[in-house]
Amino acid sequence: MTSTLLDATSLERRRPRNGLVKALQDGWTIGKRNLKHFTRLPRLLVFSTIQPVMFVLLFGYVFDGAVRGSLPEGFDTYLAFVLPGIFVQSTIFRMTQTAVGLAEDLERGVVDRFRSLPMSRSGVLIGRTIADLVRSLAVIVLMAVFGMLVGFRFTSPIGALGALLVVAVFGYALSWVFGWVALMVPGGESAQAAAFVTAFPLSFISSVFVPPDSVTVEWLAFIARNSPVSATADAARGMAVSGPVLQPLLLALGWSIALLCVFVPLSVARFRRLE
Template sequence: MTTVQEAADRVAAPRPRGGIGQSVNDSLVVAKRNLIRMTRIPEMIIFGMIQPIMFVVLFSYVFGGSMQIGGSTSSSVYREFLMAGIFAQTVTFATAGAGAGIADDMHKGLIDRFRSLPMTRGAVLTGRTLADLVQTALTVVVLAVVALLVGWRIHEGVLKALAAFALLLLLGYAFSWIGALIGLSVRTPEAATSGGLIWLFPVTFISNAFVDSSKMTPWLQTIAEWNPFSATVQACRELFGNPGVSASDAWPMQHPVLASIIYSILIIAVFRTLAVRKYRSAV
């Protein structure tokens, strides 16, 4: 009788999930936890939106009349040229926040609490990066509204514009894994913030985001054209139908959409592997 009952209990009991299913579920649980935390600290979201809006206003109205794009010095032309770069800068600058958040969790011992739970190791980082991606998407939506107000327009239809935003979010998600690795490699959230921004400035400014890269010196132009950041900016300009699509012979500039996807996937593959490995050794 006991044997029969035990067999029935084994059949009735739910089987524990493993592999990809368990990892996805754990990642979503961690992402939900981080999203709830963000809603309880609204200033995190508000301050994250203020910076890109300031960049739009400052670059549009302070530098707009001094920039020559396609032979035109019109500020309206420069605003349309600029917005793809501002969008890309916004999603990549979220890297610093991702790194600081993970460093803060490490510093407070929250990661040690996760270790006591029956969850996959990589889920802690994946959930965090997914939550940051949601926050970044919200910032991009607000920024797009501001851009429309200052004169930016799309000229290739809604579907292509959505594809451009998808590329932006893919790039932002890829860079968030760089931030995760930085957050795991430093001792304090302050160091993670500083470390997350130092390398971003040359990446975003040695590019085609704010100026025409063809006007740079040859060696600097080569760096800018092969910069993964530039590929996404170029792809967005092409999909938005904005001015400034370069006639460069560099492969990423000739095939920016494909180059953007390849760059982002490679960054995710490399830095997710390194971050998860660092996480396992750190805890």
């Protein structure tokens, strides 16, 4: 365990006067620690690789015949419609690991060790969210590569990059939401359950898997049309394949900024109250 902990020397190496710069510097140091911890667990690497491949195969082929007839104009296969949505869905579930990882660090006393060091208090949260964002991006890239191997095509490299960026921004905002969940719900298992209860309806009551107009219950259709997940999925879909871009993109970025403005201060304040 001591090999994964930070020592005071590494955090005292440079002391920037600006508090934000120091928080970002400490956050990057802790983020590298979290990424190293992840790469040293082969089972996590294996399951993180298998899961996105399974999603692409299952949703792209098992449900293609049943859903193809109800696809919007511009989509000739269900894989073309669903893969950008799966980027978002996978990111949501990947970001629940922020809650699990932070809760486990709190349980094991790792966060107490960080508090004893001369470092920014928000650096712990920044480091956790940065590491989880990098992991999520790696999974999305893997899904995109595998999707292209089985027939998916982006409209352009710029469209592919834009889809990746809008999903990454939304995922980073969600990581702060789940970080706050971990600080409010003690224990790794409890945090995991609470994060799953939040992530599951978010991803399925949306345009990730089917067009919202196909939802028969009106109030669920209203949620699906206006949720941040739908906005992000629609923006990624429009840039990657076909469909409107500007309106869902502005809505997705607006949701992401709003979540960050709310949950970054809440998470930092809650973290400080735990001391």
